[in-house]
Amino acid sequence: MDTDEAVEKALSEREERNFNETVDLAINLRDLDLSQPDNRVDMELVLPEGTGQDTRVAVIADGETAVRAEDVADRVIRPDELEDLADDENEAKDLADEMSFFIAETDYMQDIGRYLGTILGPRGKMPSPVEPDDDVVEEVQRLKGTVALRSGDRRTFHTTVGTEEMATEELADNIEAVLRRLTADLEKGELNLDSVYVKTTMGPAMEVA
Numbered sequence: 001m002d003t004d005e006a007v008e009k010a011l012s013e014r015e016e017r018n019f020n021e022t023v024d025l026a027i028n029l030r031d032l033d034l035s036q037p038d039n040r041v042d043m044e045l046v047l048p049e050g051t052g053q054d055t056r057v058a059v060i061a062d063g064e065t066a067v068r069a070e071d072v073a074d075r076v077i078r079p080d081e082l083e084d085l086a087d088d089e090n091e092a093k094d095l096a097d098e099m100s101f102f103i104a105e106t107d108y109m110q111d112i113g114r115y116l117g118t119i120l121g122p123r124g125k126m127p128s129p130v131e132p133d134d135d136v137v138e139e140v141q142r143l144k145g146t147v148a149l150r151s152g153d154r155r156t157f158h159t160t161v162g163t164e165e166m167a168t169e170e171l172a173d174n175i176e177a178v179l180r181r182l183t184a185d186l187e188k189g190e191l192n193l194d195s196v197y198v199k200t201t202m203g204p205a206m207e208v209a
Contacts, residue, residue, distance in 0.1 A: 003172040006198050006206040011164060014203030021164045021201040022053065023171050025178060025208075027149075027157055030194035032187070034153045041151035042124070044101075045181050046142060049170035052163035055144045058095070060104035060112060060127060065136050072140040074099065079108050086115035096120055101143045102127035103136065124150045149182065155194075164200055171198075175208065 001009065007023070014021065032039045059069035060077045069076050075095075077085075085092045096119050104112055104127035112120070112127060120126050128143070130136055151157040161174040175198060186192040197205035 001206070001209055003175050003198075003208050004168055006208045007168050007171045007175070010198050010200060010203055010206045011168065013206075014164070014200045017202060020053070021203065022160045023162045023164060023166070023198065023200055024158050024160050025175060026197040026199065026205060027151075027159070027182070028194040028196070029151060029155050029157075029186075029192055032155075032192055034151060034155065039187070040153065041149050041157065041182065041185070043149050043181065043185065044143075044146050045149060045178060046146050047161065047174045048177050049162065049166065049174050050145045051147060051160060052166045052170075053160075055100045055146070056098060057101045057103065057140050057143045058099045059136060059140065060102065060108055061130075061136065062105070062108075063132070065105055065130070065132055069103075069136050069140065072137050073103075079111060082108070082111050082115040089119070092116060092119045096123050096125055099125070100148075101125065101146065103130055103139055103143070105129070106131055124148060147178075149178065161198070179208075 034040055056074040058075040058077060059073040061069060062079050066076050066078065102125055106129040109129055130139055147159050149159050159178065161178060162171045183189045196208045198208055199205040
């Protein structure tokens, strides 16, 4: 079935839940040696219709950048907090799990690697660097409409393309954007895609042709 039909079927066949389910893609790769890091999918994509949910972004900065970030970021972390976070592993892990993305001024990337690298690195959440004169507000707003596509060393991986409250057409547009980006990036394009399924958080999976 085409993308619109697959989305419609996934939405219509889900059971009603007492929370707003996300709509996710399950992507199965083939003919790639994922033991080699260069072959893995590791990218971020701004969805054309947005994520439909609250994407949380933390900014690690000081001075004017931190002040500007206060109005748009979900949390602003000052550089002198990094060592304290490193000393409290549970708090650092909670922070890493609560935030979808991190942004940091380039001057602090080395310290972040030293203090939080073992927490953020394995989660694929090392910060995107910004210069002091970059527009941190614009970068935070961009990331709030962004999803991560990361396969790691596994043939099957998942990414969110929206929520059940979004229109079928919006979800289909987001899915098509993900697939276009993937096929453009994969070594053999569509030939490296084994299958793609769309589903709500707890609903049945429908194959996207």
